[in-house]
Amino acid sequence: MLRPLLSLLLGGTLLLGMAVPVGVTALAGLVLPEQAGGSLIRREGQVIGSALVGQDFQGDRWFQGRPSATSAAPYDASSSAASQLGPTSAALLEAITTRLVGARDVPADAVTASGSGLDPHISVENAREQIPRVAAARNLPAERIFAILERSIEGRELGLLGEPRVNVLRLNLALEAVR
Amino acid sequence: MTMIGWAQIALVLGCALVLAVPIGAWLAAMAQGRLGPLARLDTAVLRVAGVDAARGQAWQSYLLAMLAFNAAGFVLLYALLRLQDVLPLNPQSFDGIPPYLAFNTALSFVTNTNWQAYSGEVAMSHLSQMAGLTVQNFLSAATGIALAFAVIRAFAAGGVTQLGNFWADLTRVTLFLLLPGAVLAAFAFIAMGVPQTLEASVTATTLEGGEQVIPLGPVGFQLAIKHLGTNGGGFFGVNSLHPFEGPSALATSLQIILQVVIPFGLCLAFGRMVGDAQQGRALLAVMLGFVLAATLAIYAAEAAGNPLHIAAGVSPTQGNMEGKDVRFGLALAALFTATTTGASCGAVNAMLDSFTPLGGLVPLFLIQLGEVLPGGVGSGLYGMLVFALLAVFVAGLMVGRTPEYLGKKVQAREVKLAMLAVLVLPAAILGLAGLSLVLEVGTASLQDAGPHGLTEMLYAFTSAAGNNGSAFGGLTADTPWLNTTLGFAMLAGRFGFVIPVLAIAGSLAAKPRAPEGAGTLPTHGPLFAGLLAGVILILGGLQYLPALALGPIAEHVAMLAGQSF
Numbered sequence: 001m002l003r004p005l006l007s008l009l010l011g012g013t014l015l016l017g018m019a020v021p022v023g024v025t026a027l028a029g030l031v032l033p034e035q036a037g038g039s040l041i042r043r044e045g046q047v048i049g050s051a052l053v054g055q056d057f058q059g060d061r062w063f064q065g066r067p068s069a070t071s072a073a074p075y076d077a078s079s080s081a082a083s084q085l086g087p088t089s090a091a092l093l094e095a096i097t098t099r100l101v102g103a104r105d106v107p108a109d110a111v112t113a114s115g116s117g118l119d120p121h122i123s124v125e126n127a128r129e130q131i132p133r134v135a136a137a138r139n140l141p142a143e144r145i146f147a148i149l150e151r152s153i154e155g156r157e158l159g160l161l162g163e164p165r166v167n168v169l170r171l172n173l174a175l176e177a178v179r
Numbered sequence: 180m181t182m183i184g185w186a187q188i189a190l191v192l193g194c195a196l197v198l199a200v201p202i203g204a205w206l207a208a209m210a211q212g213r214l215g216p217l218a219r220l221d222t223a224v225l226r227v228a229g230v231d232a233a234r235g236q237a238w239q240s241y242l243l244a245m246l247a248f249n250a251a252g253f254v255l256l257y258a259l260l261r262l263q264d265v266l267p268l269n270p271q272s273f274d275g276i277p278p279y280l281a282f283n284t285a286l287s288f289v290t291n292t293n294w295q296a297y298s299g300e301v302a303m304s305h306l307s308q309m310a311g312l313t314v315q316n317f318l319s320a321a322t323g324i325a326l327a328f329a330v331i332r333a334f335a336a337g338g339v340t341q342l343g344n345f346w347a348d349l350t351r352v353t354l355f356l357l358l359p360g361a362v363l364a365a366f367a368f369i370a371m372g373v374p375q376t377l378e379a380s381v382t383a384t385t386l387e388g389g390e391q392v393i394p395l396g397p398v399g400f401q402l403a404i405k406h407l408g409t410n411g412g413g414f415f416g417v418n419s420l421h422p423f424e425g426p427s428a429l430a431t432s433l434q435i436i437l438q439v440v441i442p443f444g445l446c447l448a449f450g451r452m453v454g455d456a457q458q459g460r461a462l463l464a465v466m467l468g469f470v471l472a473a474t475l476a477i478y479a480a481e482a483a484g485n486p487l488h489i490a491a492g493v494s495p496t497q498g499n500m501e502g503k504d505v506r507f508g509l510a511l512a513a514l515f516t517a518t519t520t521g522a523s524c525g526a527v528n529a530m531l532d533s534f535t536p537l538g539g540l541v542p543l544f545l546i547q548l549g550e551v552l553p554g555g556v557g558s559g560l561y562g563m564l565v566f567a568l569l570a571v572f573v574a575g576l577m578v579g580r581t582p583e584y585l586g587k588k589v590q591a592r593e594v595k596l597a598m599l600a601v602l603v604l605p606a607a608i609l610g611l612a613g614l615s616l617v618l619e620v621g622t623a624s625l626q627d628a629g630p631h632g633l634t635e636m637l638y639a640f641t642s643a644a645g646n647n648g649s650a651f652g653g654l655t656a657d658t659p660w661l662n663t664t665l666g667f668a669m670l671a672g673r674f675g676f677v678i679p680v681l682a683i684a685g686s687l688a689a690k691p692r693a694p695e696g697a698g699t700l701p702t703h704g705p706l707f708a709g710l711l712a713g714v715i716l717i718l719g720g721l722q723y724l725p726a727l728a729l730g731p732i733a734e735h736v737a738m739l740a741g742q743s744f
Contacts, residue, residue, distance in 0.1 A: 017310030162428025
């Protein structure tokens with residue numbers, strides 16, 4: 001029994017834990033380098049983020065992502081986290097009430113923390129509600145911002161899966177390109 | 180709930196069912212040693228390992244080989260985790276994993292639970308992820324499927340003492356199903372945006388001028404086997420919610436398909452091997468029925484939203500979005516949650532802790548029903564067969580005949596062992612969760628007050644004993660008490676269950692398959708499917724109702740009354 005046990009365990013570790021993953025990594029780096037490397041977005045040679053990972057936007061000039069519960073700072077990508085607060089948690093209700101600042105009928109994704117803390121997207125309604133603020137801060141007509149936003153809406157995948165949404169980083173990059 | 184949401188659910192489940200047909204055929208072929216052109220490779224590998232596939236093992240030797248292999252796997256993984264600071268491929272210079280956590284984690288991955296009391300990107304070196312955790316993702320899954328092969332053979336044959344060869348089963352399942360499947364799926368995931376690199380991280384300068392450290396790693400390959408092997412342990416702390424582990428709705432859909440396709444396929448393989456495809460389809464139908472009902476319940480509860488938040492001013496249109504990301508949508512979150520808990524996978528694409536009380540009750544209850552709907556790879560099928568034996572026994576009692584299943588007489592020994600297996604789960608869950616809720620070492624770990632706190636603890640032990648591994652994340656699980664007790668719950672749920680099951684298999688294998696008589700209860704039609712569903716609900720679920728009433732049900736009532744804690 002010892003020979004099959006040791007050969008399968010150690011052989012398995014070498015094959016499944018080293019040879020194959022290293023081989024897959026090498027091949028992925030060759031044929032899918034962009035995706036395998038984290039779908040990074042570069043501007044003038046500098047990495048400004050990943051298309052898949054949300055980042056923190058505080059200023060009025062930017063469309064803002066969802067509330068993030070990552071611990072050190074919002075959208076801390078080195079430590080993904082959700083609030084993990086329960087549905088009857090008083091702390092959660094208080095956090096949501098604070099984010100609402102008295103407004104009614106606010107899109108849910110604008111005032112609830114995402115599950116990853118790194119949600120790159122917001123809902124289309126959430127984005128539209130931010131248009132007046134962004135337009136005012138940028139001194140641009142709202143129609144102009146609206147048009148940029150409409151072009152940034154990503155539909156359901158394969159026309160069916162998921163939800164229509166807006167990638168906040170890409171939208172803000174498109175805004176920056178207008179200047 | 181929307182029509183388009185239901186169309187998403189139908190498409191994904193439909194793809195899984197279609198894919199389960201060829202996988203089921205291939206599983207049956209492997210179990211019967213019909214390897215086609217792979218036979219020469221198989222012979223060569225087994226010769227090197229010193230295995231004679233033709234030499235069958237009685238149930239005791241099969242069990243012993245399985246236990247020894249898993250024990251050795253535990254020791255190797257424990258050592259790797261403890262020593263990761265001095266081993267190579269540790270670009271972030273993480274410390275060695277402390278003893279209690281390493282004990283818990285090693286047990287967790289060896290038992291196919293993949294409960295994680297750590298957050299991957301801040302604790303695990305690339306070597307630990309690849310050579311430690313990923314390897315056990317394969318081997319624990321292959322162990323489960325091998326055990327299912329042994330149990331199916333007991334039903335398929337008559338008057339034999341041998342259940343097959345564990346080493347040959349393990350090797351074939353790993354090399355000829357899990358490995359090629361995982362490589363294919365890995366490339367699909369990488370194409371969708373999942374990283375696969377040995378780089379540790381990249382630092383970005385954000386648009387606002389801040390700094391963002393984006394962690395990378397060999398994620399794609401581990402992600403593929405994590406779902407295909409119903410393991411569920413994430414590379415990152417937030418599992419399949421992480422944009423790199425669940426980059427799109429398409430990726431989450433593929434994950435759903437992967438985590439049910441082998442459990443579904445094993446039902447069909449069972450039908451083929453016992454010579455009556457209908458028998459396998461009946462089991463599959465029961466599993467599908469529960470998955471659909473659970474998906475409906477979760478979808479409805481989450482789409483309705485949280486009345487406390489709606490009253491505060493949140494629009495009800497999107498439903499409950501706390502702990503969810505926008506890209507998946509509620510329909511796929513509901514289907515993912517129902518299948519990941521039904522299938523003993525344990526990955527998450529939405530945070531269960533922040534679900535509405537009833538939305539959180541469903542995954543909890545699905546695990547408590549015994550992880551057979553459709554259950555983990557292998558373990559789901561043999562768990563389901565235990566319930567099938569109990570169902571024919573109950574039917575036999577009703578009409579006063581000796582019960583039989585597939586021509587095998589089900590007698591006192593089998594029924595006693597089946598009940599023993601079924602009782603392991605509630606004993607571990609209710610016993611240890613109860614203990615942790617009265618001891619301060621346990622309650623100190625709770626985050627939420629009120630009934631939700633009770634649910635967090637109940638969920639942890641349910642997930643561990645059910646070998647699921649998903650979590651109500653509010654619980655602080657990395658304490659000596661919880662690391663130890665949850666570790667024992669995982670052990671009981673895996674091996675405490677499997678030992679009586681293999682004993683049943685040994686005793687059934689020896690019995691002849693008698694031809695059907697006039698009084699035989701047909702076990703392939705809707706009557707039996709209904710009976711089986713009833714037995715699962717009553718024998719598997721009833722004992723949890725008091726605990727559920729104190730947890731999620733009480734919380735639901737409190738929420739409706741406008742109370743927060």
